[in-house]
Amino acid sequence: MRRIFLFVVALMASLTQAQNATKAKALLDEVYKKVTSYNNIYIDFRYSFENAKERIKQDTRGDVTLSGQKYLLNYMGVTKIFDGKKIYTIVPENEEVTIEDTENKDDQMIKPSEMLTFYKKDFSYKWDIVQQVKGRKIQYIELKPTKPASDIKLILLGIDTTTKHIYNLIQVGKNEAKTTITINEFKTNQPLSGNEFLFNESKYKKLGYYINK
Numbered sequence: 001m002r003r004i005f006l007f008v009v010a011l012m013a014s015l016t017q018a019q020n021a022t023k024a025k026a027l028l029d030e031v032y033k034k035v036t037s038y039n040n041i042y043i044d045f046r047y048s049f050e051n052a053k054e055r056i057k058q059d060t061r062g063d064v065t066l067s068g069q070k071y072l073l074n075y076m077g078v079t080k081i082f083d084g085k086k087i088y089t090i091v092p093e094n095e096e097v098t099i100e101d102t103e104n105k106d107d108q109m110i111k112p113s114e115m116l117t118f119y120k121k122d123f124s125y126k127w128d129i130v131q132q133v134k135g136r137k138i139q140y141i142e143l144k145p146t147k148p149a150s151d152i153k154l155i156l157l158g159i160d161t162t163t164k165h166i167y168n169l170i171q172v173g174k175n176e177a178k179t180t181i182t183i184n185e186f187k188t189n190q191p192l193s194g195n196e197f198l199f200n201e202s203k204y205k206k207l208g209y210y211i212n213k
Contacts, residue, residue, distance in 0.1 A: 024125035027141065027159060028125065031116070031165070035117065039188075040190055040192060041188050042063070042065050042186075044062075045063065047060050047180075049179050050180075064112050069084055080112070081199050083199065095209045097199075115169075119155075123145060126144070128142045131158075138160060142156055143156075151175075152174070153174045156170040168181060
């Protein structure tokens with residue numbers, strides 16, 4: 001009898017986990033459908049990094065304009081442009097521009113162009129807690145990498161259940177360092193000039209910047 005009881009409990013737990021994973025995936029699919037329906041997205045965000053072991057704590061803000069895979073990112077005094085082929089990293093403090101052919105595929109960091117869609121591959125899903133934040137209902141989904149080599153331990157993705165927009169992202173590394181990105185402002189289908197994702201090399205050469213290719 002005890003064995004039957006334990007089997008039933010284990011079966012119910014397994015079914016609950018499967019249902020939770022299905023719910024989590026359904027919500028993530030709604031988010032993906034929503035964000036990919038926009039021509040472009042502008043995000044103003046707060047970035048926090050904390051590593052208690054190393055006694056490091058950083059808090060800053062940034063903004064990013066996204067259109068398909070292209071992006072324009074302003075963060076910590078650095079501008080980063082991806083035009084679909086090359087990445088241009090502009091550092092005014094050093095008067096330097098670095099041009100790369102493509103993004104580092106081995107990088108474990110979530111890239112700006114994948115900020116709202118990264119969870120579509122290489123992650124398992126789990127329904128997590130719900131919180132009320134300034135009158136908004138935020139449902140959290142826990143994501144864990146399916147690749148053992150990943151430096152990421154888990155990610156908590158907070159989703160506004162009304163707008164189906166991402167509210168925040170909390171990433172915990174295997175070294176227990178925690179990165180939190182909170183979206184302060186989310187605008188869609190903004191009028192763009194067409195030059196947002198173009199790098200004007202001659203402009204920076206005239207300014208005396210070193211162009212590192």
